[in-house]
Amino acid sequence: xxxxxxxxxxxxxxxxxxxxxxxxxxxxxxxxxxxxxxxxxxxxxxxxxxxxxxxxxxxxxxxxxxxxxxxxxxxxxxxxxxxxxxxxxxxxxxxxxxxxxxxxxxxxxxxxxxxxxxxxxxxxxxxxxxxxxxxxxxxxxxxxxxxxxxxxxxxxxxxxxxxxxxxxxxxxxxxxxxxxxxxxxxxxxxxxxxxxxxxxxxxxxxxxxxxxxxxxxxxxxxxxxxxxxxxxxxxxxxxxxxxxxxxxxxxxxxxxxxxxxxxxxxxxxxxxxxxxxxxxxxxxxxxxxxxxxxxxxxxxxxxxx
Numbered sequence: 272x273x274x275x276x277x278x279x280x281x282x283x284x285x286x287x288x289x290x291x292x293x294x295x296x297x298x299x300x301x302x303x304x305x306x307x308x309x310x311x312x313x314x315x316x317x318x319x320x321x322x323x324x325x326x327x328x329x330x331x332x333x334x335x336x337x338x339x340x341x342x343x344x345x346x347x348x349x350x351x352x353x354x355x356x357x358x359x360x361x362x363x364x365x366x367x368x369x370x371x372x373x374x375x376x377x378x379x380x381x382x383x384x385x386x387x388x389x390x391x392x393x394x395x396x397x398x399x400x401x402x403x404x405x406x407x408x409x410x411x412x413x414x415x416x417x418x419x420x421x422x423x424x425x426x427x428x429x430x431x432x433x434x435x436x437x438x439x440x441x442x443x444x445x446x447x448x449x450x451x452x453x454x455x456x457x458x459x460x461x462x463x464x465x466x467x468x469x470x471x472x473x474x475x476x477x478x479x480x481x482x483x484x485x486x487x488x489x490x491x492x493x494x495x496x497x498x499x500x501x502x503x504x505x506x507x508x509x510x511x512x513x514x515x516x517x518x519x520x521x522x523x524x525x526x527x528x529x530x531x532x533x534x535x536x537x538x539x540x541x542x543x544x545x546x547x548x549x550x551x552x553x554x555x556x557x558x559x560x561x562x563x564x565x566x567x568x569x570x571x572x573x574x575x576x
Contacts, residue, residue, distance in 0.1 A: 273372035275328040278340060283327050286340045290357050291316070297393040301569035302416050304545050306507025319356060321347045324384055328376070330360065330369050338364035341373040343380045351458060352574060353377075353386030358402065370402045378575070389574035406573040408552040409455045413566040414509075417535040417546050424525060429533040432486035432498065437478050440486075440498060444514055445471050455551035456574065474502070474513065484513075485537045489530050496521040499534040503541035510538040512548035527560055 278286065291312055298308040319325065322344035330339040339360035345353055358373045381388045388406070392399040423429060432440065448470075449463035457463065475481045483504050489497035497517040505511035512534055517526045538546045548566065550557045 272333050273338075273369045274331045275341065275373075275376055276331060278327045278329045282329055282337065282340070286327065286342070286357070286359065289359065290342075293359075297396060298569060300393075300395060301414065301567055302545070303414055303569060304506070304508040307414075307505075307509045307545065307547070310506045315356065318346070318354065319344060322354075323347050323349075326380060330373055332364065332367070332369070336364075338367075338369050339373065341377055343377055343384075345384050345386060349386075351386060351462075352389035353381035353384050355381075355388050355390040374402060381575075387575045389572070391570045391572050394568050394571045403573060406575055407456065408571050409457055409574050410552060410572040411550050411558065411568045412547065412570040412572070413550065413561050413568050414545060414547040415535075415564065415566045417538050417544060419539065421532055421536045421539070423532055423536075424529050426491055427526070427529045427533075428490045429487050429536065430490060432479050432488050434479055436488065436495070437486065441471060441475070441478075444500075444516065447516065448514070451551045451554065454553050456576065457551075485541065487533055487537055489517075489526055489533055491521075491526070496524075497526045497530045499530040499537070501534050501537045501541065501546075503538075503543060505547060506545075508543050509545040509547055510534075510541055510543045512546065515548075527557075528564065531560070531564055 294312045294315060295308060298311055319342070324345040326343045328341050329337045330341060332338050339358070341358050342356040343353060344356055355377050358370055358377070360369045378388050390403065392403050394400060445467045446464070449460060449467040452458060452463040452467065453460040458466065475484060479486050483502060485501045485503070487499050487501070488495045489499070495518070498514070499512065500514040502511045502513050515527065515530045515534065517530065535546055548561065550561060
């Protein structure tokens with residue numbers, strides 16, 4: 272039987288060093304710039320240090336031997352989730368049910384603290400997938416190295432969004448983003464609308480003139496058929512797709528692909544050579560598009576129902 276107890280200071284330090292090394296190694300196996308890897312690890316460390324509640328527990332076997340660690344946190348700003356940062360079982364003690372026991376403990380801890388278990392996994396790691404792969408995917412983080420030449424399809428033109436276009440675009444995108452979050456199980460529609468509006472206000476305080484952001488329209492025959500929003504400096508050498516949209520009347524004609532190619536051009540113009548994005552779990556059409564453009568999934572965000 273596996274039990275838990277609070278980790279000692281030395282055990283916590285040893286776990287933290289090993290955890291950071293494993294994060295660096297796992298992320299480093301994906302096409303990510305080193306600066307983005309370092310930033311991602313720092314965000315995980317910030318998630319631990321800023322938690323309103325945390326538990327770093329040793330896993331102990333029936334002989335009293337410490338065989339691993341499980342770590343849970345509650346965020347400083349409540350979002351309905353209790354975050355599982357790590358389950359680590361020493362290699363010589365694996366295949367004895369300790370990982371499953373740790374996961375059961377994590378679920379109980381989450382319920383006790385008023386959240387549902389949520390976590391990020393590396394989908395290329397068989398051990399993580401085996402233990403946590405049954406939980407629904409809420410979102411995927413993807414990345415691609417971009418390079419010249421990038422050509423838009425014939426007849427497609429990219430141009431900056433105007434101030435007049437921004438107001439209507441913002442209203443539509445705030446709602447669309449809220450619906451995506453709600454459908455992915457990341458909150459109620461009311462919560463998602465409030466979060467969506469707050470994020471847009473935080474990211475684009477200056478509208479189309481916001482420094483570090485590029486809002487582009489995809490035009491065909493003088494008509495706007497889609498848009499793409501790129502943020503530069505998301506991580507060193509890396510831009511981020513904050514939004515890509517094709518007008519409903521123009522879907523199914525390859526304009527989503529054109530919008531992404533425009534986003535890749537914009538990334539290079541911004542001085543970056545990697546482009547990352549987020550796709551919510553239920554959006555299989557978008558996922559298929561990104562995979563066809565050679566984007567790699569470097570993290571899956573999963574959570575219990």
